[in-house]
Amino acid sequence: MCSLGFARSLGFALVPLAICCIVGNVLLFFPDAQVIYVQENHVTSYVWYFMGIGGGGLAMLIPAFVFLGMGKCAKSCGTESCAMCGSVIAALVGLVGSGYCFLISAIALLKGPNCFTTAKGWxxxxxxxxxKYLFAPDTWSECDQPRHIVEWNVTLLSILLGLSTFEFLICLMQFTSGLVNAVCRPCCYKQEYSLNA
Structure with a gap:
């Protein structure tokens, strides 16, 4: 039963991470706390990929709730290994979601924000x-509007990168743990049965 407790603790850890990813992605739509930029489509195109809302957020709630409900699943299935098989599939969903969030956030960070410049407009x-702009803060003043858009994007996208990394590691731990338990536990039961016989 310790593996079920471990999975439940991972589920509890995933819920706040998923909520923070959703909030981070939503905030990217409103630089300078203004709605006008999203209304006029002056936000970076990558926020429309919903990496934090879909990948790091909603997709991550699937493994979180599966991990949290594993005790009930083990009771209804009758075996812990059955519940572990379900957790492996849920962990795979989490790995894909967090990987997607990480990948899109990294690309968006490399491409930089969409902003108004005196020379070229939007x-x-x-x-x-x-x-390279990430290591040259003196160039960030090229963006006139929204104010501090580069800092806004760099901060939020870095947070999404960090959160999705934690989510990936948590799902990887449960994937490994679930796989080991699902494969090895029946073998252990067979050995124990043969020894007792």
């Missing part, structure tokens, strides 16, 4: 510099 001024 554009993504750092799109072709391969992420």
């Amino acid at each position: 554009t993504s001024p750092f799109e072709n510099d391969g992420g």
Whole structure:
């Protein structure tokens, strides 16, 4: 039963991470706390991929609730290994969701924000510099509107990267634990039965 307790604790850890991913993605739509930028489609196109809302958020709630409900599943199935098989599938969903969130957030971070520049109007001024702008804060002033958009995007996307990394590691732990339990436990029961016989 200790593996069920471990899975439940991982489920409890995933819920706040998923909520934070959703909040982080939503905040990316409202730079400078203004609605006008999203209304006029002046936010970076990557926020429309819903990496935090879908990948790191809603998709992550599936394994979270499966892990939390594993005790009930084991009682209804009659075996812990049956519940572990379900957790392995749920963990795979979590791995895909967190991987998607990480990948899109990383690409968005490398491409930089969409902003208004004096020279070119609304554009993504750092799109072709391969992420070098991240290490050159003096160039961030190229963006006139929204104010502090580069800091806003870098902060929120870095948070999404960190959260999705934690989610990935949690799901990987449960995937490994569930796989080991689902495969090894029946073998252990067979050995124990043969020894007792």
